[in-house]
Amino acid sequence: MLDLPKQYDHQSAQKRWYPFWESRGYFHSEPDPAKRPFTIVIPPPNVTGALHLGHALNNTLQDILIRQKRMQGFEALWVPGTDHAGIATQAVVERRLLEEEGKTRHDLGREGLVGRIWAWKNQYEARILAQLKQMGCSCDWARTRFTLDPVCARAVRHTFFRLFQQRLIYRGKRLVNWDTMLQTAVADDEVFHETVPGHFWYFYYPVIDPRPGEPDRVMIATTRPETMLGDTAVAVHPDPARALERIERELEKKLAEAPEREKADLAAELDEVRRRRVELLPELLTLRDMAHDGRRVMLPLVDRPIPLVADEWAKPEMGTGCVKITPAHDPNDYEVGLRQGLPMINILNPDGTLNEFAGRYRGQAVLEARQNVVADLEKLGLVAKIEDRQIDLAHSDRSKTPIEPLLTDQWFVRMERLSQMAMDAVTSGRVKILPQRYTKGYLDWLSEKRDWPISRQLWWGHQIPIWYCKTATEDELKAAFRGRSDVVWQWDGDHRQWLICAEEEDLAPDAVPGHELRRENDVLDTWFSSALWPHSTLGWPDATPELGYYYPTSVLVTSRDIITLWVARMVLTGLFNCGDVPFREVFIHPKILDAYGETMSKSKGNGVDPLDVIEKFGADSLRFGLAYLTTETQDIRMPVAFECPHCQALIEQTKENRTRPRIRCVHCQKDFSTQWAQKQADRALPRAAVVSERFESARNFCNKLWNAARFTLMNLEGYTPGAVAEEELRVEDRWVLSRLATVTGQVTEALAAYQYADAARTLYGFAWDEFCSFYVEMVKGRLQDPAARPVAQRLLAHVLDTLLRLLHPMIPFLTEEVWQLLGQAAPERGIDAARPAAASIMIAPWPEADPARRDPEIEERFARFQEVLRAVREIRSRQNVPPRQSIEFAARCDAATRALLVPMEPYFASMAGARPTAWGPEVEAPAISANATLPGIEIFVDLAGLIDLDAEIARKKDELARLDARIATQRKKLANENFVQRAPAAVVQKERDTLRDLEGQRDATAAVLDRLASLPQGKRS
């Protein structure tokens, strides 16, 4: 007899089967014209750090699809890889460099720093790929890519070249979010806002040569006084009277409709606007006229005359009604500057200090300059007032330092045409986004057609393949690159220089004889290379067999926050480079949140490491648990817990305790450390893993499966393969085969629609509540009977075999472990015809739903059986019948029901410890019995000497009341003429049948109650 442990050992299974699969080459895919391809490219994780639970979810969902499609006979390819994540990775490495060695990137130089980042990348890439393997991901490792490797670099170069050649890339000035620490532009989504206490300063700018009736100064307000050094205008609204009037009317309307509690605020606002119309408007009108006259004010401190301009940006209801314009340091002012044709004066150096345009403040840091500017204006008597105010300050997500808006030269992709292509691909249905509701965000974002800023002033990334030359003539360029189609150039008029782009090879500084070429230092936005991922990984720009076979890929599985940044850009570069969409479908999966609905992150301390979950619960439980929670609309909430390293108890993580360096276990009272441990004493303590109890039920399910398999394996001694004839099948066999056919269909359908939770729940229910709770229980007797045993064994092996295959995509390790054991005990399986099992479940065929096996009649019979069984068990329980004591029962029912249930007789004994004594219409209730009334069946358990009469009577009274209430509802429904006339006949008939059943039950229950109540007291216990 096999000796298997009672608990599934996930560690050992994971250790053995992953190398087995890998060594057999099951993960590897090659183009095979005889098969249909199914391709997924992984959303490449950033090499900034280890994988978190969100990655675990993302990759589990992909692996489920890949494994299933592979079993379905597709040539399944899953391309793995990682992303260099430009700014994020460089920021992490720079921060460590500073913390650990006190050095900046400039101490190391470009090459030195990039070398450090490569070392970091190698470390984390290895860790990430190892994590994927531990999760069981069946990626084709031979095709692992990195967005900065030579293959991807080549695709980047070619794409840039093609875009440049078609004039879809240009260089231009743009106000960017400048990170003064990293000294690079950062994207809008890499900026976070924090509210900090600040001030509102009111300054006067003197009017130059005021005329009679004109003010001699204008008042402006600012939160950033030092930027006044770069002011090039003061704006006033072109029609302040109308603007104020409009706002007043709007407010009046709002006030009339507003709920009571908002009225006070609105009224105050309205008063303010009215006050302005009286007190401020005359001056604003004068200023407006002065603006039209081309009058100027004197910018103090730098003594620069600047114009008054009329521009709608100056809202008369805000601030002083006038606004200073600093085009080079404020996004809105920049727009005004463009509109009004104002000069743009950049007063900042890249490191955040002021430059030569700041006059005597040159060299000062921003905050220093701010103090000095205010002090100097005060000396001149130009500070009107200072108010305290909360300021929403932009910070760089990477360096955590304040952002300075800065006007710089940047590279852009022209989006007009490309955006339209990407929109068309989705509106036409060539790319389907699922769930569909995410389509709107995608289209809205693309429809703005904002040009894509692609340059970053970093060292880690794809260096822009552009060389500058100021001195050569076009003829000289033509001569130098004669006969070369891989070099193109454009004239950059603003900077009086040539922009030369080289497609494949770098240009030497002396590539144009007699002139010096200087290479662009900037690198490309990390999304530029990610955007090419589906085709660059398959070998583009070469026409590789892979590109022809696997492209377009089948589905992209990703999270909603990068639909615009990544998905949209993949679609447009795919169309631009390959002429076809990168994928047919995009599946957007839920996000993982903690118990408070917050996103998980290392900095909050609420992040769960998938490896901790795998360690404690196993990869199978991690995967099944995640699949089980992946519904269409709901994000996944995960209560987070510390696992006490001393006693393994789970200690709930709260907002309060989650950032503590040391925590005391509430169970064993011993201390453990967390990720925050800094002090020597804390670090010496054992560290708690951070896990979630939500994987417990998945772990329990895996163990249940393991034990069902264990039972099967223990009972396969003497197994003989062979077809099972129809007449050899018993009721329970036909039932389980019918259910299996249904479940197979449901699971296949659910996975095709990315309904992971449905698939998981269906399999959970079938495996636990039907296969284990019924089929296994019912087959036990037959296994002891030499005549019935062979067929029972074949059925058992077949059902388990099919169930394992259905579960394999979600639970790969356990199913392989059992598959191999089953292969030893029953190498040939199947009830239609016995066939040798596949060498691995990974390459076994996906089960086909056999509609011929569906048998509604058997399922109906089984449902009746289950009802009666449940009723008998309930009677046992409520009467406190000792578990070992056998009981007898009789059932009053019609002949048809009797015929249905008689074959089930033996199972009442094994499954409820009850023996049926009689079935049929003539059955009479025993004198002392407990009873249950079901539609069409009345069950009497003979309990002479056992019955708790009072309990039984109370019970029956409750039951009677319940039945009466339902009968009343039912009668009311049927008395409704509208219902009887308008509802479909079948529905009405069903209601009538229900009523008849209920009435029958009520009468039976009433009769039982009468009899019990009339029993002499002495009989009562």
Next chain:
RNA sequence: GGGCGUUUAGCUCAGUUGGUUAGAGCGUCAGCUCGACAAGCUGAAGGUCACUGGUUCGAGCCCAGUAACGCCCACCA
């Protein structure tokens, strides 16, 4: 300000084209070491389906509105 989502048992969530008594897991209670499984088995308790109105013979489901919570985008001298 614009968009999206959520609200169902103590907790976390399912709930199909509108049609019997709204389900599951966890938790709770009662009882079980019976040769697969105590990570288990059997049974029970637990719900005004956020609120208001509408459509319908019939609404957890469809429509309108309200509220709370969450997310995304835009903006904030």
